[in-house]
Amino acid sequence: MVPAAALALLAAACSSTAATGADAGPPRPGGTLTIAVGSNPDCLDPQQAGTNASLNVGRQLVDSLTDQDPNTGEIKPWLADKWESNADSTSFTFHLRSGVTFSDGTPLDANAVKTSFDGVKALGAKSLLGLGYLASYTGATVVDPQTVRIDFSVPSAQFLQASSTMSLGILAPSAYQKTSDQRCQGDGLIGSGPFVFDSFKQNADVVISKRKGYAWGSSLWQHQGAAYLDKVDYKIVPEPGVRTGSLLSGQLDATTEVQPVDEGQFQGNGFSENTRPNPGIVFNLHANTTKGVLTDEKVRQAVSKGINRQEVTDTVLSPNYKPATSILASTTPLYADLSKELAYDPAGATALLDADGWVPGPDGIRVKNGQRLTASVVFASVFNQSQSVLELIQQQLRKIGFDLQLQLHTNTETLQLQQSGNYEFLWYNVTRADPDILRNNFSTKAGNRSKLQPGNPLDAQLDQEASTVDNTVRKPAAEQAQRLIVEQAYAIPVFELTQVVAVGEKAHAVNFEASSRLQLFDTWVS
Missing domain, CATH: 3.90.76.10 (Dipeptide-binding Protein; Domain 1)
Structure with missing residues (x-):
């Protein structure tokens, strides 16, 4: 069901288009930023939140060390x-x-x-x-x-x-005098940040307002003192077309989660786009190395060579998205460029499979000892374009004789399958601006999504990376960990997720922090 607030925005969105304004001049205090988010926040408490919609609110309410x-x-x-x-x-x-x-x-x-x-x-x-x-x-x-x-x-x-x-x-x-569930709804959510919580109407909006007297902003921010904006009104609008139309009509000042197909509408005519690739683990096919054909290293390596990452970004996404050049995004500290290892090489994939004894079957899918060369991928629609991306990859892999089966699940079902290890490929990304995210997901002492055995060479590099803040030690360990993951195809990187925020002519300095979440302290409206 489309929420009433979204329907109202859609009706208004059909009426007009934004006009180009003159130079807005220097920043000025006051006013409300009205910005759309694509889902109902799961929890407003930044210590509990996990979705983009939640984190984009919570970042404004608390300060960090x-x-x-x-x-x-x-x-x-x-x-x-x-x-x-x-x-x-x-x-x-x-x-x-x-x-x-x-x-x-x-x-x-x-x-x-x-x-x-x-x-x-x-x-x-x-x-x-x-x-x-x-x-x-x-x-x-x-x-x-x-x-x-x-x-x-x-x-x-x-x-x-x-x-x-x-x-x-x-x-x-005082916040801990409330239950965790109460804090999720904003009750008792007391921070020291530049904004304070006002209200949360489920499936409608979240409103925050300026913290008067705020004077301890981050050393990275563009001005000191209080925030410019009086209020931020986050409209909850799940439908991409409604978000797009509402911004075009002037009902919104900005919108998050702009879909690739809509990006061209906000390039000119008074609109602009702020983009930033998410740091952390890129969208990837993470292999469970204990399941089916994925126990074979040569098969995993052939799958990696058989994916045309540039075609994925060119065909399904947009120029704002980059083909993966490592398991880590290029915006992640200590990222290593492994673009040569991730080059599209269907001839190399075919040679690997031929040498490994996989021969084309009657339908083009390879077989070996009566076993078909097939694996399934578990995914949820957290990113709107995931199914289209996977359908294209499915077509690409058929050319080398590999049958990729798509299994769409809810977020909850996907999490349960991940935790139980009942998957062959897992499709996901994780945002974090530190290479230690690899240890969280690959170490046998942590997430171990590849189901590797303890004592493997990757564990040693991940332990070394975690052992010191000295980058002369961390960097080579992090780079070697990335190389092992890519070369052994424990996970097969595909593309870097990018945050795309479209901004109308009245909104300025809608910024990102290092984790590609909104930072609205310096934002202002004219």
Whole structure:
């Protein structure tokens, strides 16, 4: 069913198109940004949220200990002026800036940070992202009112980047007097961020407003003091056509999740597009190496060679999307360019399969000892174009004699299949601006989606990458991990997901932070 709010937007969207405006001049405070998101937020609490719609709201409500430069990946001051870690990256000490308060007036001090981190840990699996960041967290110690030490049981170099994310954003102690479900709906959601929660109407909108007196923004932001906008009104509009039409008609100032087919409508005529590839693991076919034909390394390698990634982006997506050149996106710190290893090579795929004893059957699909060369891929429609991408890959792989079967499931079903290991290929991406996301998904001590055996060479590189914040050590380990994953085809990279936000003539500086989530502190409307 189409929500009433979306129907109203659609009716208005058919009436007019936006006009081109003059130069808006310097930023000015005031006004409301009306922006569409493509789904109902699953939870507004940034410590629990997992979907883009939720994270794009939650980022505005909480501050983090650090921030991450989207261009360089460097970790910069925010709530913490400075920090240090011990030699084996099991302990991190943060020195907090003074004068910071939560929106309920209480101070953001070392005790509040401890309470917040303990609160994330207590959430367990409800903290979809924080659970991984704090997997080996043993506790926080209040050294003095402005100094807090965070301790881990094993080396956790990834934590410094994790401290910049909204999933570890700091909530007030009073927030934990509410249940986790209450916080998901905004009840008691008290942060120190530049905006505060106003209202959440299911399947309609979320409204946040400026935090008056805010004066402790990230060192990376373009201005200091309070945010420019008085309010942000996130309209929940699942239908891509409604979002597009509503922006064209002036009913919206901006929209997230612009579909590739609609991008051309926002290139000129007073409109603009802000884009940023998501860092982290690219969309990929992640192989369960214990299932069917995927136990054969040569088969997995042939599948990788048989995929024409450039054709995928050219045909189904748009120039805003890049063919994968590693298992990590090019915006991820310590990314390694493996484009040569991921080149389209159908002749090479055919040679591998021929040498491996797979011969063409009567329908063109190869067979070996009575077994067909086939595997299924489990996927959910989290990204609107996933099915179209997979259908094209299916066609490409038939040319080398491989039968890819598509299995569409709900998000919940897909998660259950992933957790049970009952899949051959798993189709997904994961956003994180740190190479440690590989350890989360490939290590036999963590997600192990490839179902590898402990003690394999990849584990050693992932452990090394996690052992120190020193990039002279982390970089070669992260690069070797990427190379092993690609060369062994434990997962087969396809394309980099890109966030595409279309912006009308009245909205300015609708920015992204390092994890490709919206950062609206510097945003303003004319």
